[in-house]
Amino acid sequence: MDEMQLLRDFAGPAGLPARDDLARKRAELLAATARRPARRRVWASVTVAGLAAAAAAVVVLTPAEDAGPVPEPEPVRILHAAAAKARALPDVIPRPDQFVYTKTRLADGRENETWASADGTHDGLAFVFGHETAVAGCRDGKRATSRCVPHPAAPPDLPTDADAMLAYLHQSTYGEGDTLHDLGREVVELAGGYLRPAARAALYEAVAKVPGLVARTGAKDATGRTVLGVTWDSTTEHGIGNQDEFLFDPVTFAYLGSGMDGAVVSQGIVDAVRQRP
Structure with missing residues (x-):
């Protein structure tokens, strides 16, 4: 169809x-x-x-990306790096009858040597600017005819954290009060002697808390070595004092001196006066 x-x-x-x-x-x-x-x-x-x-x-x-931690100021970074290196060193404890030997050199080439009693009770020796000087130990609270307190070259019981070390430094053995001037003297004297690793690290970390620190990078010490310097002004309100300084090796962060007492060229523990490490 x-x-x-x-x-x-x-x-x-x-x-x-x-x-x-x-x-x-x-x-x-x-x-x-x-x-x-x-x-x-x-x-x-x-x-x-x-x-x-x-x-x-x-x-x-969306929250802002974390920009990371704020960088430490350069002098604080140097001191913290020196503290980390110090804390990693072998912990050698000097015997009470041993001596801390230190040799320093001034910018004019003169050298000084000291043999300081580890516990402060034994007779030491110093060659300063070509002159030999006996350093009597403090025994039974007496040094020759005067009373005394032993001043160990290797203090045995120093604090091992920054806050406790800072409190210790402010106790000033010089009796001049709780000032930055006294603190500077304490710091330089301690650093120039023998400190066990944890105590030395705590000393650097304590100094890192001091206000007004300034870094000197690429500076030279008295021997001509390139150093890292950390300075702070310890002048008192009466104009007494000076600018204290720590000098460090830029690679190992070893302590190389205070900038005022000359460059440390050798230091170690010896068994007797006149012995060198």
Whole structure:
């Protein structure tokens, strides 16, 4: 059977639509077509705005990246590095009857040598500016005809943490009060003697707490060696005092002197006066 004939029989005769109907339908079709892109553009603009808001929210809500710890001031960094190196040294405990030998050199080439009693009770010796001087020990509270207190060259029971060391330094054996001037004298004297590793490290860490520290990098000591210097002003309110200083080897951070008493060129523990390490 002819399918086209069946369709004609079912629908009946169909003529062309009137011209007005065609024009109206065409206008409706064009209007509908024009509206669809507009809807897409609105949606696109909403989407972009939403993404921008989301991005802004991410920026606001995301915490700032951690910039890391604040760098230490240079003099503090030097002292802490010296403390770390000191703490890693072997812990040698001198016998009471031994001596701390120290040799220093001045900028003019002169050298001084001292043999200081480890416990402060034995007779020591000093060669200072070419002159030999006996250093009597303090035994039973007496030195020759005068009373005395032993002053060990290797103090046995010094604090081993910074705060306790700072409190110890402020007790000033010089009896001049609790001033930075006294502190400087204590620090320089202790550093120039023999200290066990933990005590030396604590001394450097205690000095790192002193205000007004200044670093000198690339400086020279009395022997011409390149050193790292850490200075602080210990002048009193009456104008008494000076600028104290620690000098360190820039590689090993070993103590090389105070900058005032000459450069330390040799130091060690010996068994007798006139013996050298």
